[in-house]
Amino acid sequence: MPVSMTPLAITAYTATSAMGRGRAAQLDALRRAHSGLRPNDFGATPLACWIGRVEGVESHVLPAALANWECRNNRLAWLGLNQDGFLDRVRLARDRHGADRVALLLGTSTASIGATEDAYRRLDVDGGLPDDMLRPAIHTPHSLAAFVSAALGLAGPCLTVSTACSSSAKVFASAERMIRLGLVDAAVVGGVDTLCDSVLFGFNALELVSRSPCRPFDAARDGISIGEAAGFALLERRDTAPDAPQLIGYGEASDAHHMSTPHPDGLGAELALRAALARAGLQPAQVDYINLHGTASQKNDEVEAALVSRSFPTHTRASSTKGFTGHTLGAAGIVEAVIALLAIEHGFIPGNLGGDTPDPACSPVFAWHNEQRRVDVALSNSFGFGGNNACLAFARAGRAA
Amino acid sequence: MNALRVYVEGIGLWSAQLASFADLQALLAGATPPAPTPRPAAATLPPNERRRAPASVLLAVEVAGQAVAMSGRAASELACVFASSHGDQAITDYMCATLAQTPAELSPIRFHNSVHNAAVGYWTIATGCHEPSTAVAAQRASFGAGLLEAVTQVLTEQRAVLLVCSDTDGTPPLLEVTGCTIDFGCALVLAAHASATSLARIDLTITGAGAVTALPEPLAGWRDASASACALPVLAALASGHGTCELDAASGIGLRIDMEKIV
Numbered sequence: 001m002p003v004s005m006t007p008l009a010i011t012a013y014t015a016t017s018a019m020g021r022g023r024a025a026q027l028d029a030l031r032r033a034h035s036g037l038r039p040n041d042f043g044a045t046p047l048a049c050w051i052g053r054v055e056g057v058e059s060h061v062l063p064a065a066l067a068n069w070e071c072r073n074n075r076l077a078w079l080g081l082n083q084d085g086f087l088d089r090v091r092l093a094r095d096r097h098g099a100d101r102v103a104l105l106l107g108t109s110t111a112s113i114g115a116t117e118d119a120y121r122r123l124d125v126d127g128g129l130p131d132d133m134l135r136p137a138i139h140t141p142h143s144l145a146a147f148v149s150a151a152l153g154l155a156g157p158c159l160t161v162s163t164a165c166s167s168s169a170k171v172f173a174s175a176e177r178m179i180r181l182g183l184v185d186a187a188v189v190g191g192v193d194t195l196c197d198s199v200l201f202g203f204n205a206l207e208l209v210s211r212s213p214c215r216p217f218d219a220a221r222d223g224i225s226i227g228e229a230a231g232f233a234l235l236e237r238r239d240t241a242p243d244a245p246q247l248i249g250y251g252e253a254s255d256a257h258h259m260s261t262p263h264p265d266g267l268g269a270e271l272a273l274r275a276a277l278a279r280a281g282l283q284p285a286q287v288d289y290i291n292l293h294g295t296a297s298q299k300n301d302e303v304e305a306a307l308v309s310r311s312f313p314t315h316t317r318a319s320s321t322k323g324f325t326g327h328t329l330g331a332a333g334i335v336e337a338v339i340a341l342l343a344i345e346h347g348f349i350p351g352n353l354g355g356d357t358p359d360p361a362c363s364p365v366f367a368w369h370n371e372q373r374r375v376d377v378a379l380s381n382s383f384g385f386g387g388n389n390a391c392l393a394f395a396r397a398g399r400a401a
Numbered sequence: 402m403n404a405l406r407v408y409v410e411g412i413g414l415w416s417a418q419l420a421s422f423a424d425l426q427a428l429l430a431g432a433t434p435p436a437p438t439p440r441p442a443a444a445t446l447p448p449n450e451r452r453r454a455p456a457s458v459l460l461a462v463e464v465a466g467q468a469v470a471m472s473g474r475a476a477s478e479l480a481c482v483f484a485s486s487h488g489d490q491a492i493t494d495y496m497c498a499t500l501a502q503t504p505a506e507l508s509p510i511r512f513h514n515s516v517h518n519a520a521v522g523y524w525t526i527a528t529g530c531h532e533p534s535t536a537v538a539a540q541r542a543s544f545g546a547g548l549l550e551a552v553t554q555v556l557t558e559q560r561a562v563l564l565v566c567s568d569t570d571g572t573p574p575l576l577e578v579t580g581c582t583i584d585f586g587c588a589l590v591l592a593a594h595a596s597a598t599s600l601a602r603i604d605l606t607i608t609g610a611g612a613v614t615a616l617p618e619p620l621a622g623w624r625d626a627s628a629s630a631c632a633l634p635v636l637a638a639l640a641s642g643h644g645t646c647e648l649d650a651a652s653g654i655g656l657r658i659d660m661e662k663i664v
Contacts (some may be wrong), residue, residue, distance in 0.1 A: 120497035129574045137576040141488060141517050141538040155653030159546045160538040162517035169537055177553040197500040202512030211477040252533035260513040302438055385513055386522025
């Protein structure tokens with residue numbers, strides 16, 4: 001097991017999802033138990049399902065200086081960066097530490113593959129990509145991070161983590177390692193994934209998409225609803241902002257079981273959880289809230305319900321918020337990290353929307369409805385294809401240890 | 402900042418022209434190594450997985466298997482950092498072409514093989530590895546950025562890490578924007594401490610971007626033809642056991658690598 005880590009301050013954070021733009025919109029939708037899901041209206045031949053679509057992405061044009069990065073994914077990234085004063089906070093960090101002392105580590109599952117899909121729908125008569133799509137920088141998994149690097153004017157280490165649905169959780173771990181080694185003094189982490197045909201038709205081909213709004217941990221759940229989101233956080237050493245909420249632990253582990261279904265005993269998920277608790281120096285009973293991966297797929301929820309039910313006492317509260325946002329894939333880690341941070345900041349446990357008839361595997365640890373209570377320590381689970389698991393641990397500054 | 406010091410314990414290499422790191426050493430010594438088989442053997446995968454796995458997975462697993470075998474370590478104990486600039490271009494091409502024509506007919510297997518972490522997923526499954534594993538990208542700097550990620554894991558966790566960087570060749574029309582015309586993959590097993598299996602000691606220093614070590618032909622051409630072949634200055638230095646080289650780790654930063662042979 002890893003040794004405990006020095007906590008890092010989270011000096012800025014933001015998310016934009018189907019619940020709306022920025023933290024206040026996320027909190028408001030969660031408080032009103034208002035889902036952002038809607039019937040699928042994406043693409044030319046929409047499948048009969050529900051999606052978590054961010055309103056207004058199409059009209060959020062990039063500034064002229066960044067026009068060469070135009071694509072829907074980068075528009076959502078830009079929309080997300082413009083919330084909660086995040087751009088200003090990064091500018092301050094850049095001025096304080098130097099552009100080469102701020103890392104940029106972003107997670108995405110499909111980046112701007114939607115632009116490549118679009119190019120293939122409009123091939124030239126000779127079978128080539130159309131002229132307006134001959135932009136190599138947007139047809140690569142690194143498109144998002146390279147765009148955000150240009151938008152933020154950063155010149156430090158810059159990396160894309162693409163481990164499917166754990167991507168934007170794992171960037172917190174990479175950032176902590178870089179700061180601990182002294183390679184950088186701060187890191188912008190986060191992730192963006194947008195709706196695209198690859199994921200809508202891909203998950204549909206795997207028979208993992210529900211025709212109805214997803215119902216995480218419901219006994220009658222029948223699949224996921226796909227969403228899109230952008231989220232970012234700024235990590236710095238604790239002395240920079242002693243009162244800011246903190247990253248206190250993380251864990252990463254592999255199932256070594258199957259490419260698209262989780263280990264039946266949740267082995268990798270449990271190893272990631274134990275590693276996060278060990279780095280945070282926590283016992284399970286000290287955890288107030290867990291934002292679960294909770295996709296509403298049969299297998300994920302079965303395995304995760306068993307894991308949290310056997311691992312935590314009932315005063316720990318747990319819920320999935322994918323009934324609000326849909327499964328935002330590579331952005332799920334950062335969106336749910338933001339929700340965990342909102343739970344700490346506002347003393348608020350979001351209820352598990354969609355779980356009207358709880359799966360019998362769920363212990364009383366599950367919060368089916370909103371609860372108002374102090375949260376000092378919150379975890380967030382993120383699991384991806386390939387058996388890739390991550391767990392993050394956050395805490396209020398100055399919590400009683 | 403002090404240099405980041407790690408030890409190389411294993412090296413893997415496979416490309417259209419070279420079947421192993423020993424072949425690169427032979428080439429640089431003036432010999433002409435025999436042409437590799439058309440597909441890498443990827444013997445670490447069980448036979449049924451080997452038949453089903455896409456080309457990008459076979460390439461990554463081949464070089465990973467070579468490096469781990471050379472290190473003498475158990476694959477199941479190594480954390481994994483798998484880098485690739487473009488992932489599986491053949492699958493991207495298939496997905497985009499199918500979605501443009503008959504989206505409802507998309508293959509579920511090819512979809513789950515399309516994730517950037519497919520190769521490291523197959524690898525961890527084949528080797529029973531429950532350690533942390535990641536899949537990363539940084540365009541032309543994927544090897545340098547992956548190396549930096551792997552080295553930070555080695556040093557912060559004081560553990561051995563398997564680094565893989567590989568890209569398969571592309572076909573039109575995607576090739577127009579990836580520019581990746583050859584298969585190239587390499588792998589390193591990196592450790593925090595010197596041991597009986599150490600091959601070389603490397604010190605990494607972060608520098609400004611732009612200084613990239615010149616290579617002789619045919620290596621320079623391979624580097625132009627595959628982002629993963631940007632690893633070649635490091636591999637060439639390893640072939641002689643010592644030297645200094647530079648490569649990009651992001652658009653704004655480079656890495657200087659000072660290497661000493663361990664005897």
